Amino acid sequence: MRLQPLANQAFSPFTYNLFHVKHSLPFLCYTFYGHILLMGVFVMSPKVGMEPLRRQQIILAAKDCMLQYGFGHFSIKDVAESATLSTGVIYHYFKNKQDLLVQVLKESFSETEETVREAVEKHTAFEEKFKAYLEAVADVPKQNPDFYLILLNYIAQSPYNEEVQPLITKFFDHLRTFLEEILEEGVEQDILHPETKPVLSHLVMSQAMGLAFQEQLLPLDNVEYLREEFVRLFQKYIE
Amino acid sequence: MRLQPLANQAFSPFTYNLFHVKHSLPFLCYTFYGHILLMGVFVMSPKVGMEPLRRQQIILAAKDCMLQYGFGHFSIKDVAESATLSTGVIYHYFKNKQDLLVQVLKESFSETEETVREAVEKHTAFEEKFKAYLEAVADVPKQNPDFYLILLNYIAQSPYNEEVQPLITKFFDHLRTFLEEILEEGVEQDILHPETKPVLSHLVMSQAMGLAFQEQLLPLDNVEYLREEFVRLFQKYIE
Amino acid sequence: MRLQPLANQAFSPFTYNLFHVKHSLPFLCYTFYGHILLMGVFVMSPKVGMEPLRRQQIILAAKDCMLQYGFGHFSIKDVAESATLSTGVIYHYFKNKQDLLVQVLKESFSETEETVREAVEKHTAFEEKFKAYLEAVADVPKQNPDFYLILLNYIAQSPYNEEVQPLITKFFDHLRTFLEEILEEGVEQDILHPETKPVLSHLVMSQAMGLAFQEQLLPLDNVEYLREEFVRLFQKYIE
Amino acid sequence: MRLQPLANQAFSPFTYNLFHVKHSLPFLCYTFYGHILLMGVFVMSPKVGMEPLRRQQIILAAKDCMLQYGFGHFSIKDVAESATLSTGVIYHYFKNKQDLLVQVLKESFSETEETVREAVEKHTAFEEKFKAYLEAVADVPKQNPDFYLILLNYIAQSPYNEEVQPLITKFFDHLRTFLEEILEEGVEQDILHPETKPVLSHLVMSQAMGLAFQEQLLPLDNVEYLREEFVRLFQKYIE
DNA sequence: TATGAATGAGATTTCATTCAT
DNA sequence: AATGAATGAAATCTCATTCAT
Numbered sequence: 001m002r003l004q005p006l007a008n009q010a011f012s013p014f015t016y017n018l019f020h021v022k023h024s025l026p027f028l029c030y031t032f033y034g035h036i037l038l039m040g041v042f043v044m045s046p047k048v049g050m051e052p053l054r055r056q057q058i059i060l061a062a063k064d065c066m067l068q069y070g071f072g073h074f075s076i077k078d079v080a081e082s083a084t085l086s087t088g089v090i091y092h093y094f095k096n097k098q099d100l101l102v103q104v105l106k107e108s109f110s111e112t113e114e115t116v117r118e119a120v121e122k123h124t125a126f127e128e129k130f131k132a133y134l135e136a137v138a139d140v141p142k143q144n145p146d147f148y149l150i151l152l153n154y155i156a157q158s159p160y161n162e163e164v165q166p167l168i169t170k171f172f173d174h175l176r177t178f179l180e181e182i183l184e185e186g187v188e189q190d191i192l193h194p195e196t197k198p199v200l201s202h203l204v205m206s207q208a209m210g211l212a213f214q215e216q217l218l219p220l221d222n223v224e225y226l227r228e229e230f231v232r233l234f235q236k237y238i239e
Numbered sequence: 240m241r242l243q244p245l246a247n248q249a250f251s252p253f254t255y256n257l258f259h260v261k262h263s264l265p266f267l268c269y270t271f272y273g274h275i276l277l278m279g280v281f282v283m284s285p286k287v288g289m290e291p292l293r294r295q296q297i298i299l300a301a302k303d304c305m306l307q308y309g310f311g312h313f314s315i316k317d318v319a320e321s322a323t324l325s326t327g328v329i330y331h332y333f334k335n336k337q338d339l340l341v342q343v344l345k346e347s348f349s350e351t352e353e354t355v356r357e358a359v360e361k362h363t364a365f366e367e368k369f370k371a372y373l374e375a376v377a378d379v380p381k382q383n384p385d386f387y388l389i390l391l392n393y394i395a396q397s398p399y400n401e402e403v404q405p406l407i408t409k410f411f412d413h414l415r416t417f418l419e420e421i422l423e424e425g426v427e428q429d430i431l432h433p434e435t436k437p438v439l440s441h442l443v444m445s446q447a448m449g450l451a452f453q454e455q456l457l458p459l460d461n462v463e464y465l466r467e468e469f470v471r472l473f474q475k476y477i478e
Numbered sequence: 479m480r481l482q483p484l485a486n487q488a489f490s491p492f493t494y495n496l497f498h499v500k501h502s503l504p505f506l507c508y509t510f511y512g513h514i515l516l517m518g519v520f521v522m523s524p525k526v527g528m529e530p531l532r533r534q535q536i537i538l539a540a541k542d543c544m545l546q547y548g549f550g551h552f553s554i555k556d557v558a559e560s561a562t563l564s565t566g567v568i569y570h571y572f573k574n575k576q577d578l579l580v581q582v583l584k585e586s587f588s589e590t591e592e593t594v595r596e597a598v599e600k601h602t603a604f605e606e607k608f609k610a611y612l613e614a615v616a617d618v619p620k621q622n623p624d625f626y627l628i629l630l631n632y633i634a635q636s637p638y639n640e641e642v643q644p645l646i647t648k649f650f651d652h653l654r655t656f657l658e659e660i661l662e663e664g665v666e667q668d669i670l671h672p673e674t675k676p677v678l679s680h681l682v683m684s685q686a687m688g689l690a691f692q693e694q695l696l697p698l699d700n701v702e703y704l705r706e707e708f709v710r711l712f713q714k715y716i717e
Numbered sequence: 718m719r720l721q722p723l724a725n726q727a728f729s730p731f732t733y734n735l736f737h738v739k740h741s742l743p744f745l746c747y748t749f750y751g752h753i754l755l756m757g758v759f760v761m762s763p764k765v766g767m768e769p770l771r772r773q774q775i776i777l778a779a780k781d782c783m784l785q786y787g788f789g790h791f792s793i794k795d796v797a798e799s800a801t802l803s804t805g806v807i808y809h810y811f812k813n814k815q816d817l818l819v820q821v822l823k824e825s826f827s828e829t830e831e832t833v834r835e836a837v838e839k840h841t842a843f844e845e846k847f848k849a850y851l852e853a854v855a856d857v858p859k860q861n862p863d864f865y866l867i868l869l870n871y872i873a874q875s876p877y878n879e880e881v882q883p884l885i886t887k888f889f890d891h892l893r894t895f896l897e898e899i900l901e902e903g904v905e906q907d908i909l910h911p912e913t914k915p916v917l918s919h920l921v922m923s924q925a926m927g928l929a930f931q932e933q934l935l936p937l938d939n940v941e942y943l944r945e946e947f948v949r950l951f952q953k954y955i956e
Numbered sequence: 957t958a959t960g961a962a963t964g965a966g967a968t969t970t971c972a973t974t975c976a977t
Numbered sequence: 978a979a980t981g982a983a984t985g986a987a988a989t990c991t992c993a994t995t996c997a998t
Contacts (some may be wrong), residue, residue, distance in 0.1 A: 050957085070399040072311055075992060086959045088995085097993065149398065155456065156395035159388065160309040169457050198461070199468045202453065207442070210449025214441065217394065218408050222437070229438045233476055287977080287980055314967060325984050330969065332982095526959055526998080548877040550789055553988060564963050569990065571961095627876065633934065634873035637866065638787040647935050676939070677946045680931065681924070688927025692919065695872065696886050700915070707916045715950055767978080792971060803980045805975085810978095814972065 055093050055103075057083050062104045067146050071153035074101075101154075102163055108150050109171045112140055116175065126185040133182055134234055137175070137208040138227040141215050148212040176201045192238055204234055294332050294342075296322050301343045306385050310392035313340075340393075341402055347389050348410045351379055355414065365424040372421055373473055376414070376447040377466040380454050387451040415440045431477055443473055533571050533581075535561050540582045545624050549631035552579075579632075580641055586628050587649045590618055594653065604663040611657055612712055615686040616705040619693050626690040654679045670716055682712055772810050772820075774800050779821045784863050788870035791818075818871075819880050825867050826888045829857055833892065843902040850896055851951055854925040855944040858932050865929040893918045909955055921951055 061083035065074055076097055080087040094100040119136035123129045141148055151168075158165040179201045186192035192200075207230060215223060300322035304313055315336055319326040333339040358375035362368045380387055390407075397404040418440045425431035431439075446469060454462060539561035543552055554575055558565040572578040597614035601607045619626055629646075636643040657679045664670035670678075685708060693701060778800035782791055793814055797804040811817040836853035840846045858865055868885075875882040896918045903909035909917075924947060932940060 054957090071395060073399065076994085077992070080960095087993090088960065089958050091994070092957065152391075153395050155452065156391045157309065157311060158456065160312065165456075172453070172457065199465060202459070202465055203446070203450075203468060203472060206449030206453050207446045208449070209452060210445030210447070211442075213394065213448060213452070214411070214445050217397065217404075218411060220441070226438060226441055229442060233442060233472070237472055237475060287982075289982060293982085315969085316967075326968085327970080327985065328983055330971095336968065526961075528961060532961080548874065550874060551877065554990085555988075565989085566964065566991080567962055569992095575989065630869075630873045633930065634788060634869050636934065638790065643934075650931070650935060677943060680937070680943055681928075681946060681950060684927030684931050685920070685924045686927070687930060688923030688925070689920075691872065691926060691930070692889070692923050695875065695882075696889065698919070704916060704919055707920060711920060711950070711954055714954060771978090793973085794971070797981095804971095804973085805981065806979050808973070 051093070054085075054089075058085070058090060058093055058100065059104055059107055062100055063108070063146065063150065066104060066150055066153060071157055076100075098161075098163065102167065104150070105154050105164065105167055108144075108147055109167070112144055112147050113171070113174060115140070115143055117178065120178075120182065126182070126189055126191060129182045130186070130238070131231065131235065133179055134204065134231045135227075137204070138211065138230050140208070141212045148209075148216055152213065152216060172205060176205050179204060186238065196238065200234070200237065203237075207233070290332065293324075293328070297324070297329060297332055297339065298343055298346055301339055302347075302385065302389065305343060305389055305392060310396055315339075337400075337402065341406065344389070344393050344403065344406055347383075347386055348406070351383055351386050352410070352413060354379070354382055356417065359417075359421065365421070365428055365430060368421045369425065369477070370470060370474065372418055373443065373470045374466075376443070377450065377469050379447070380451045387448075387455055391452065391455060411444060415444050418443060425477065435477065439473070439476065442476075446472070529571065532563075532567070536563070536568060536571055536578065537582055537585055540578055541586070541624065541628065544582065544628055544631060549635055554578075576639075576641065580645065583628070583632050583642065583645055586622075586625055587645070590622055590625050591649070591652060593618070593621055595656065598656075598660065604660070604667055604669060607660045608664065608716070609709060609713065611660055612682065612709045613705075615653070615682070616689065616708050618686070619690045626687075626694055630691065630694060650683060654683050657682060664716065674716065678712070678715065681715075685711070768810070771802075771806075775802070775807060775810055775817065776821055776824055779817055780825070780863065780867065783821060783867055783870060788874055793817075815878075815880065819884065822867070822871050822881065822884055825861075825864055826884070829861055829864050830888070830891060832857070832860055834895065837895075837899065843899070843906055843908060846899045847903065847955070848948065848952065850899055851921065851948045852944075854892070854921070855928065855947050857925070858929045865926075865933055869930065869933065889922060893922050896921060903955070913955065917951070917954065920954075924950070 058079065062074075062079045064082050065078045069075070069078065076090055077087055079100070080090055090100065094103065116133065116136040120129050120132045123132050154164050155168060158168055180197055183192060183197045183200060187194050187197060211226065211230060214220065220226065297318065301313075301318045303321050304317045308314070308317065315329055316326055318339070319329055329339065333342065355372065355375040359368050359371045362371050393403050394407060397407055419436055422431060422436045422439060426433050426436065450465065450469060453459065459465065536557065540552075540557045542560050543556045547553070547556065554568055555565055557578070558568055568578065572581065594611065594614040598607050598610045601610050632642050633646060636646055658675055661670060661675045661678060665672050665675060689704065689708060692698065698704065775796065779791075779796045781799050782795045786792070786795065793807055794804055796817070797807055807817065811820065833850065833853040837846050837849045840849050871881050872885060875885055897914055900909060900914045900917060904911050904914060928943060928947060931937065937943065
């Protein structure tokens with residue numbers, strides 16, 4: 001008695017559906033005479049706890065599609081294909097396209113924020129923290145190469161998208177507030193003038209963002225050196 | 240007695256109704272005594288020769304739509320409506336949507352480039368030129384409020400659009416090369432180290448772009464002050 | 479005891495209502511004594527697995543439209559209407575208009591080729607095979623009245639259509655090669671001179687095609703007689 | 718005093734229309750002081766007897782377009798461009814697109830008919846006339862390479878075009894009737910059986926047409942030989 | 957949970973024809 | 978007789994979303 005894949009031609013044109021139903025399994029066996037017998041169909045019970053996994057699977061596929069096709073040509077069908085799921089199931093896990101898009105952005109944001117925070121928290125001295133911050137934000141395009149391309153797509157959309165706009169604003173605010181907290185230590189230690197804080201934090205954010213976008217657009221040959229100079233530029237500024 | 244080109248504004252496409260000689264254009268010249276003489280008439284038909292006028296009209300309408308709906312929801316139908324024309328006529332003046340989009344971008348670029356060049360060329364001393372450049376690029380969002388929003392939309396498209404990508408690259412290259420030419424004067428006057436040139440030009444471009452995008456995204460309350468600090472940041476850097 | 483594929487016609491997409499086990503397909507086999515046994519059921523959903531059915535349905539509708547409106551005024555919208563489907567669903571089953579058109583042609587070709595081959599294969603003697611071939615190709619317009627009208631439409635397109643051109647060429651080549659294989663028997667039996675083969679096969683193809691097109695164009699009153707004479711013409715030629 | 722081309726910049730944006738009006742001419746001269754003076758505009762009177770010439774010009778351009786783009790992508794704008802005329806003027810000489818298309822076909826037909834008639838009329842004896850006819854119709858694709866491609870386009874259209882259909886029928890009828898007149902001589906000289914006449918004439922027409930179409934479709938390597946055999950086939954038939 | 961078929965609105969593009977002059 | 982701008986209908990194609998099962 002041996003299990004065998006079902007020969008295609010043995011099935012009427014509708015039987016192949018069986019194999020498309022992902023959570024069912026035909027159970028076959030050979031008879032004593034070598035004939036194939038279908039013993040039954042196991043319709044597997046839906047897996048428990050699949051929800052977060054599926055969501056993740058879809059978000060990842062959506063990220064891929066965003067990078068490959070851009071916001072303008074991003075389609076649910078492509079996401080489904082890329083996740084090897086049906087289009088319909090996307091709507092089980094996400095309210096609609098917009099919802100999916102927002103989740104993708106949220107993921108990207110929290111990833112990047114985490115990276116920066118971790119880099120800073122290794123240090124205690126103000127100067128070291130500041131340097132670590134500068135290096136971390138300058139390194140985002142290297143650590144997380146797709147982040148700025150995704151961000152770019154969303155920023156372009158943001159003026160026309162009520163949900164995306166505040167998300168982006170919040171992301172930059174978080175990151176900038178975090179920097180201001182670091183700078184506050186400098187102020188307390190009389191290294192920095194209090195007024196420098198808001199301006200400096202804005203300039204750092206802008207510069208980091210500008211550099212990353214330039215890198216996306218033009219093939220820069222001396223990226224590494226530019227990043228180092230970016231750090232130096234602001235170290236010089238606070239002296 | 241000198242031949243004089245007719246002032247453009249004297250001949251809106253509908254003015255032909257005003258002439259006694261129907262559907263024609265008077266050809267005039269000044270006499271020795273300053274009197275105007277009608278030398279003859281050019282036969283014209285009002286439905287002919289609309290090309291330059293219409294192209295401009297459509298490009299303007301397209302810019303409006305771009306700002307209003309963004310790249311993602313930019314439609315030819317909207318452009319036509321906004322220009323109070325039929326959709327078909329757009330294709331009389333532009334090969335396709337892509338072509339129109341490219342023309343819009345080209346216009347925006349040349350406008351901005353011109354503004355910066357003009358600002359710099361008022362000065363002769365290196366330090367003044369450099370300052371003028373910094374101020375001019377920092378002021379682009381103020382002088383030309385739509386520029387960065389349009390740019391943003393195109394940048395997001397650029398990785399998926401063969402024609403737009405090189406246009407943007409060229410624009411930034413032009414602007415950066417122009418800055419390097421200014422910096423070269425600083426090098427010649429021993430104010431700057433030669434190696435500073437490429438790095439500095441990149442950092443300035445990034446910072447300007449980053450600031451402008453931030454301004455697009457967040458309602459900054461101290462924009463003016465930030466711009467001043469932007470200038471000071473780089474003045475400090477070259478000291 | 480042998481497994482038997484279910485006959486297609488037993489499962490129109492709507493028959494699922496008839497089964498007691500809802501939305502499923504019975505899997506049957508013959509017993510040693512010829513009795514039918516229900517071995518199990520395949521779970522299916524009526525909205526799934528429509529592909530082969532719909533493709534056929536659409537191809538048929540497309541054929542109808544082709545005949546009714548011709549290549550020049552063949553529109554997807556008409557096909558959809560004729561198949562009582564939405565326009566969108568056509569693009570679910572076919573990549574684009576061109577793809578659909580090609581599938582229609584392929585079907586028509588294989589049908590006709592099959593008819594001719596079957597007619598010939600009933601015979602064994604060379605003369606009989608040759609006669610059967612001549613009669614079969616002459617009878618195509620009668621057996622398959624739409625074939626030449628469809629062909630005509632495609633041929634007119636072929637110089638401007640990269641995909642259709644080789645399909646048509648291949649079709650005629652197949653049919654002509656098949657005739658050459660028949661003629662080869664005549665050569666082996668010393669009934670034909672070897673050199674006659676290629677020329678004769680071409681002339682037969684041309685004549686058949688020419689006759690069919692004439693029939694399309696003019697209302698011939700003596701079609702039957704013409705076909706007989708067509709056969710006689712070439713029988714005489716090989717004597 | 719010298720004639721000079723008008724400097725572009727001397728004209729308001731609408732004056733260039735002057736040069737677009739094909740039948741008007743500015744008349745210029747230099748003054749004693751070197752200034753350009755426009756002396757007047759000659760609006761040339763419409764040329765008399767241009768009608769047939771223009772019609773011919775347009776028909777030729779239409780033929781070119783038909784060959785280049787086929788019936789399916791044949792557009793008035795292309796015809797106008799190919800004839801270096803405006804789209805509007807086409808409608809001065811032809812009622813509409815359909816009318817133009819019909820004229821193109823008529824021209825092609827009369828050309829071909831003429832060729833065949835001339836070839837036959839050089840001879841007097843029946844056999845020679847018959848041979849000349851066969852050779853002439855077989856040679857049409859060589860003498861008039863575009864004829865069958867144009868015909869193909871029209872035939873495919875004919876079932877859906879009330880005006881084209883009878884034109885084609887008439888063309889083939891003419892040519893076939895002409896052959897029957899020749900054959901009648903053979904009947905009178907007791908070379909042919911009277912019943913052969915209609916069948917033979919049809920078969921000849923079909924064969925010629927079929928051969929020509931095959932030649933259009935497939936790259937035949939032995940066209941010349943095929944044509945000779947075509948002649949021989951029917952010479953043999955009447956023996 | 958999952959499938960993928962189906963819908964229908966909307967976008968781009970083409971083009972015969974008209975029209976004012 | 979000639980221009981080419983303008984229209985608007987129609988065609989192709991895309992895609993978010995729904996739906997029966």
